[in-house]
Amino acid sequence: MESIGVLMLCPMSAYLEQELQSRFNLFKLWTVPQKPQFLKEHASSIRAVVGNAAAGADAELISALPKLEIVSSYSVGVDKIDLDKCREKGIRVTYTPDVLTEDVADLAIGLILAVLRRLCASDRYVRSGAWKKGDFRLTTKFTGKTVGIIGLGRIGMAVAKRAEAFNCPISYYSRRAKPDIQYTYYPSVVELASNCDILVVACPLNEETWHIINRGVIDALGPKGVLINIGRGPHVDEPELVSALVEGRLGGAGLDVYEKEPEIPEELFGLENVVLLPHVGSGTVETRTAMADLVIGNLEAHFLNKPLLTPLV
Numbered sequence: 001m002e003s004i005g006v007l008m009l010c011p012m013s014a015y016l017e018q019e020l021q022s023r024f025n026l027f028k029l030w031t032v033p034q035k036p037q038f039l040k041e042h043a044s045s046i047r048a049v050v051g052n053a054a055a056g057a058d059a060e061l062i063s064a065l066p067k068l069e070i071v072s073s074y075s076v077g078v079d080k081i082d083l084d085k086c087r088e089k090g091i092r093v094t095y096t097p098d099v100l101t102e103d104v105a106d107l108a109i110g111l112i113l114a115v116l117r118r119l120c121a122s123d124r125y126v127r128s129g130a131w132k133k134g135d136f137r138l139t140t141k142f143t144g145k146t147v148g149i150i151g152l153g154r155i156g157m158a159v160a161k162r163a164e165a166f167n168c169p170i171s172y173y174s175r176r177a178k179p180d181i182q183y184t185y186y187p188s189v190v191e192l193a194s195n196c197d198i199l200v201v202a203c204p205l206n207e208e209t210w211h212i213i214n215r216g217v218i219d220a221l222g223p224k225g226v227l228i229n230i231g232r233g234p235h236v237d238e239p240e241l242v243s244a245l246v247e248g249r250l251g252g253a254g255l256d257v258y259e260k261e262p263e264i265p266e267e268l269f270g271l272e273n274v275v276l277l278p279h280v281g282s283g284t285v286e287t288r289t290a291m292a293d294l295v296i297g298n299l300e301a302h303f304l305n306k307p308l309l310t311p312l313v
C-alpha cells in the first residue's frame with residue numbers, strides 16, 4: 001500500500017502519523033506552504049483523507065481531489081465533513097465511535113464536579129497561599145441534582161449511567177422519545193432546561209442542533225443552573241452564554257468546546273463558576289491510541305476491499 005496517497009489535514013497524533021507513514025504515501029497538508037498548488041500537483045495520487053474534529057473534508061477539498069475514495073476521521077463528530085457530497089460522489093466515510101465514549105462521559109462528570117465543587121478555584125486558592133488566611137467558601141452538592149441530557153446517544157447514555165450512580169434523576173431531550181428508556185423525556189430543550197439543575201449537551205452538531213442552547217434555554221436553566229458542553233462549540237450561542245454568566249443569569253458552565261476554537265471569550269477567564277477545558281474529551285493516551293488504530297484499520301480494510309470497521313457513509 002506504500003504507493004497509495006493519504007492526505008493528513010492537520011497534526012493530530014504522532015503515533016497515527018508514524019503508523020500512516022509506515023503503510024502509505026503520507027502527505028501532511030499543514031507542512032505545505034502553497035496548499036492549492038500542492039493539491040493540484042498531487043490530486044491524481046491522493047485516495048484517502050485523514051481529518052479530525054477540527055479539520056475535515058469540505059466540499060472544496062473534495063472537489064480538489066478527484067481520486068478521493070475514503071475519508072477516515074480521527075473523531076466521532078463529523079460536522080467538518082461534507083457528508084452529502086461524499087454520498088453523492090461515492091466516497092466512504094469512517095469515524096471513531098465507541099472507543100471514546102467512556103472518556104467523554106467521564107469528562108462530563110468531571111466538569112460537573114469541577115463547576116459545582118469549584119475544584120479549579122479551590123486549587124488556585126491553595127496554590128496562591130490564600131488558605132492560610134481562611135477556609136475556602138462552601139460550594140454546591142452534586143449528588144441528587146437533576147441532570148438533563150440533550151442527545152441520548154452513546155455518550156449521552158454513558159453520562160446518564162454515571163450520573164445515576166450519584167443518585168441524580170435523569171431527563172433528556174432528543175428528536176423522539178426513546179422506547180425502553182425509563183428517563184423522563186421532554187419534547188423541547190426549554191422544557192428540559194426548566195426542569196433540571198445541570199444541562200449536558202451530548203448531541204452531534206448539525207443544522208438542527210446549531211445554537212440549540214440559546215437565550216431561551218439559558219433563561220430556562222436559570223441562575224442556579226449549570227451548562228456542560230462536551231459536544232461542539234456551535235451548539236451554544238456563545239455571546240448569549242457569556243452575557244448570562246457575566247450578568248449572573250446562569251449559575252455556571254463547564255465547557256470543553258467553543259464556537260471558534262482555540263479562541264475563547266476573555267470575559268470567561270475571570271469567572272470562578274466557569275471551568276474551561278481545551279477540547280480534550282477523548283484526550284487520553286489509551287483512547288487516542290484506539291482512535292488512531294481505528295483510522296488505520298478502516299483505511300487498510302478499504303484498500304484491501306474488506307468491510308470497513310466503523311463506516312458512516
Ligand SMILES: O=CC(=O)O
Pocket residue numbers: 053074075076077078100281282
Ligand atoms: O471532538 C471530538 C470528536 O469528535 O471525536
